[in-house]
Every structure is written in C-alpha cells, then in structure tokens.
Amino acid sequence: MRIPLLGAVLGALIAIGTGMPAVAQAPEDTVAAIRARGHLVCGISANSPGFAVQTSRDTWAGFEVDYCRAIASVVLGDANKVKLVPVSTAERLAVLEQGGIDVLSRNTTWTLEREVGGHVEFAAVTYYDGQSFMLRADRGIRRIQQMDGLKVCVETSTTTEQNVADHARAMRLRLTLVQIPDLATAQAAFLAGFCDALTSDQSVLAGIRKAQGSRADQFVLLGEIISKEPLSLVVRRGDWRFFNIVRWTHLAMVAAEELNMDSGAVRDLRSRSEPELALASLEVRRLLGRVGSSGRMLGLDADWAARLVLQVGNYREVWERNIAPLGIRRGLNLLWSQGGLQYAPPMR
Structure with missing residues (x-):
C-alpha cells in the first residue's frame, strides 16, 4: 500500500513543481x-x-x-x-x-x-x-482562365480569401482582390457593380443567385471548383x-x-x-x-x-x-x- 501512495504524492509534487494541475478537470456535460x-x-x-x-x-x-x-x-x-x-x-x-x-x-x-x-x-x-465564382452573364466569361485582370469581391479572414489568392498565383492570373469584412457587404458590392466577380462556396453563390428572382438569369455561376470545402x-x-x-x-x-x-x-x-x-x-x-x-x-x-x-x-x-x-x-x-x-x- 505504501508504494502507490508514495507514487501519488510524488505525482502531486511534480505537478505542483511544473505548474501542471494535479487533477484533470471533468469534461463539460x-x-x-x-x-x-x-x-x-x-x-x-x-x-x-x-x-x-x-x-x-x-x-x-x-x-x-x-x-x-x-x-x-x-x-x-x-x-x-x-x-x-x-x-x-x-x-x-x-x-x-x-x-x-x-x-x-x-x-x-x-x-x-x-x-x-x-x-x-x-x-x-x-x-x-467547393469554391467558385459568380459573374454577370453578359460578360461572356465561362471559365476561370478568362478572368485575367478582373476585380473580385471576397470576404476577408476566410479560407475563401486564401483559396482565391493561391489559385490566382498558380494559374498566373492577375486578379485584384477587393477584401470586404462580411459576405453580405461583398454581395452588395458585386451586385452594385463595384466588382467584376464574387467568390464564395458554390452553394452560397447559388443561393445569392436564386435570391435575385427574375434577375437571376443576369448572373452566371462558373462550374469550375478551386477548393475542397x-x-x-x-x-x-x-x-x-x-x-x-x-x-x-x-x-x-x-x-x-x-x-x-x-x-x-x-x-x-x-x-x-x-x-x-x-x-x-x-x-x-x-x-x-x-x-x-x-x-x-x-x-x-x-x-x-x-x-x-x-x-x-x-x-x-x-x-x-x-x-x-x-x-x-x-x-x-x-x-x-x-x-x-x-x-x-x-x-x-
């Protein structure tokens, strides 16, 4: 009985000496x-x-x-x-x-x-x-490689921003990223014509396009995917x-x-x-x-x-x-x- 007790005491002393808790906290329920x-x-x-x-x-x-x-x-x-x-x-x-x-x-x-x-x-x-892009249909752009020189609205501090920067670099595309704090503002900027394209998850872009109602046909969602999401x-x-x-x-x-x-x-x-x-x-x-x-x-x-x-x-x-x-x-x-x-x- 003395050896386990001694081990427990030593364990507690070591924990105190190292600043580690001697007893683990119970997990949240x-x-x-x-x-x-x-x-x-x-x-x-x-x-x-x-x-x-x-x-x-x-x-x-x-x-x-x-x-x-x-x-x-x-x-x-x-x-x-x-x-x-x-x-x-x-x-x-x-x-x-x-x-x-x-x-x-x-x-x-x-x-x-x-x-x-x-x-x-x-x-x-x-x-x-997966991430993609939405543009105005009348621009005639249907592939990402055709987007060279465009301005793209993107939500900051997201994997979306990192993905588009990485993809543009890999494809040698000159894209100007218009960094916007939240998606709603990025969407508004795109719809107002401040950007040539909007990038986000394909599902999000499809929802934004659907929400335009009778104007939905004025926008095209590219079929190409640039990331895993x-x-x-x-x-x-x-x-x-x-x-x-x-x-x-x-x-x-x-x-x-x-x-x-x-x-x-x-x-x-x-x-x-x-x-x-x-x-x-x-x-x-x-x-x-x-x-x-x-x-x-x-x-x-x-x-x-x-x-x-x-x-x-x-x-x-x-x-x-x-x-x-x-x-x-x-x-x-x-x-x-x-x-x-x-x-x-x-x-x-």
Whole structure:
C-alpha cells in the first residue's frame, strides 16, 4: 500500500513543481446543460438562402436550421426545442469556444488549423462544397482562365480569401482582390457593380443567385471548383458524449436514406405490430430502436433515430427541402452507393 501512495504524492509534487494541475478537470456535460435549460442553442448563418433564412419573426428555415432541429430532436425529444443564434463568419468559432452556443451548424470548412489550433472538434461533414465564382452573364466569361485582370469581391479572414489568392498565383492570373469584412457587404458590392466577380462556396453563390428572382438569369455561376470545402457541424473539444451524439445525428440521417426510410416510412413502421416488424431487415429495426443498444451507448432513448427521421427527415428529405430549390445537384453529396461521399458506418 505504501508504494502507490508514495507514487501519488510524488505525482502531486511534480505537478505542483511544473505548474501542471494535479487533477484533470471533468469534461463539460453539454447534454446535461441542454436538458436543464430545456432547449438547444445552435449557431447558424445570419442570412444564407437554402441554409438559414428567417421566414418570419420567430421562424427560420434551411439546411443548417434542419440540422439544429435534428440535434434537438435527439437530445430533447422535440425538434422545436431549439434557440437559433445567427453568428458572423469572424466570430462563429469564438462564440462556440466561449460557450455562447452548444453547437455550430453554420457553414464552416473543416481544416487542420481550425481543429488543431483551436478548442473545437468537427463532428460530421454534412455538405461537401467547393469554391467558385459568380459573374454577370453578359460578360461572356465561362471559365476561370478568362478572368485575367478582373476585380473580385471576397470576404476577408476566410479560407475563401486564401483559396482565391493561391489559385490566382498558380494559374498566373492577375486578379485584384477587393477584401470586404462580411459576405453580405461583398454581395452588395458585386451586385452594385463595384466588382467584376464574387467568390464564395458554390452553394452560397447559388443561393445569392436564386435570391435575385427574375434577375437571376443576369448572373452566371462558373462550374469550375478551386477548393475542397467540407462543411461540418462543430462542437467544443472535450465533451465526447455530445460529439458522438452530434456525429451520429448526421450519420443516422444518411443511414435512413440508405435504407429508404423517410419520415413517411418511419411513421408507417412505428404503427405496425411487433410480428409485422419482425419481417423488416435487421438494419431497419436497428434504426427504429427495436434491436441493438445504440441509444444506451449514446446516453439516449432507444427511439432517438426513428424520432429524428420522423420529425426532421432523412438526408435526402433535408436536401430536397432546402438545397434542391437552389438548382444545385447533389454531386459529392450523393450516397456512396450512387457515386457520392455520404456514407454511414453500421449502426451497431
């Protein structure tokens, strides 16, 4: 008994001598905080067609919003128990790190610098995007190589700014970057003719073009992509239980699409008797929480995944509700079995 005690004392003395804490702090329990509060606090874009748009004083819609609702359905049992907080590009990660929000659903590219250099973790890539350019259609420009000598509006302090500078250098293009603090102002400057082109994620540009209504045909979105932009849900580092819940919220939506389990199918199957359900595949019964222990392992109830699909939808439903109207093809966001990158590990 003396040797372990001596080791513990020496460990404490070494910690004191080196300035290191003798006892590690307990990780944050975000799930407990959310449940005590009664709602999820979720960071989204301030105004991004297809992703986060305020449709009335108290109502928002979009791809990012649906993911906030999905996480709330899993943790609290009700997709409506969510407080949506618009956050700027410059402040989004700081607001998360400082505890102003529980999770960031706002379009944020997963990079090594952001993950390793900060106090956040990227839980799941919900959208595989890429950077491109939008110009006025009457200029006749359809390829990036034709853009030599143009002025390009770009949001500062973003991967967008770094990407366009790197690409112009590699292509030996003389581009004048008009650096603007936020995307809304960059958009306004482009639409007012202050810049020849606007650069951002292709999904963002498609939303801006769609928002022009009858004037949308006056603008062209180039098909060329100059970067990889894996947009991910982001959580604070250290709370691995919440990290796993957020990650598997997305993966359950993908798994449901793989199984052709949309909200209507879940509603139908939940109304069936146990003998009828026994005829369904094992994967479907796992999703419904009738077999397996995914809920227990995540610290959730057995019904969590079925409730998620019922209240919010599978990945295809969320895409078709929010992104398809922008005219964006799924491309890399198709299921792996259809040539895309969306892939859910087995739920067992």
